[in-house]
Amino acid sequence: MSSVFDKLWTALRGGVREIGDAVVDANGIRIFEQEIKDAQANIATAKKSLTEVMARKMQAARKVDELAQAIRQNEGYAEKALEQNNEALALDVAGKIAQMENDRNEQLAIVTRLEGQIEQLKTHIKNAEKLIADHERELALVRTTESVQKATEQVVENVAANNSALNSARDSLERIKKRQEMKQDRLAAGDILAAELSDGGLDAKLEAAGIKGTKADASAILARIKANKAG
């Protein structure tokens, strides 16, 4: 049932996975798709037959009902004929009843036979539907495998075209670590800067309080120049 699936599995396990090698040949996929189409056509035919058979069964069942009713009616007639002591007429009616009973039995047999056919067709349809669902799932699996392989090949080619290797894990780790360090350095620098800025705030307060003064003072400079001149 799943020969392609088996083939795929074997190929996967066999390790025939050189880049560029298609694991599943396109032909295999086409065969698989054809199997699905056939099963779908099968279901369509079976469903058509099923409606026909069900209609025929209903027809036969209706006939059985009609005959049963007619038999009951004629039994009434026969009783009435007997009440009138008309044995001959009663016998005629009984003959008709016998004929109808035969007909009814025939129709009953037909109903039973058709019911069997209906069951068979339903089973057939259910199996075909399950087969299709299975095939479609497997086909999706094969297609996905193909897509992922192709995607990987393209990614590898693309990265190679840009003169880099695809994700050397060590390199990636190195770059990630460097970036994390840089981020931490930036954070640390930010802290230092913030500290300096807050220190600056303190200086300003000290200056304002006259405790710490670095501002050039014109009178102090003049005093210094005068002192120099005198010296």
Next chain:
Amino acid sequence: MSQLQELTCTLGEINFEGHTFNCLPIKGSQQVLQVLVSELDEMPIYVTVTDTQMLCITYLCHKQEVRDDKRAELNNAMLEMNVAMPLSSFAIVEDYYVVFGALATTSSTHDICKELVTLAANAYDALEAIEEFLN
């Protein structure tokens, strides 16, 4: 317009939980979109759409980068980590160890963004986790 082209346009405009997305289509017959998540752009995500799902893949490392004597241990560790890792799983594709997430093709933009950001963060964590297994 294909789903990936639409996604490229959508992602270009979005700021999701403080992250932006930088998209670059990869040349080839298979439609692949490279997505860089801001702040987590050391691990590019490659998005590809199949019949049934949208696959987001980050390539962790090549098999050859793993120490021979540690390979089995790494495989085991990845299987054990798989369930706990949010939204993503480990896998091997074409001899590359990958972290990937799979989405329904009908997923909302919000779901896709969540997937991309989570996957990139997972890839960072995974990379650090596998460091001891590398050559």
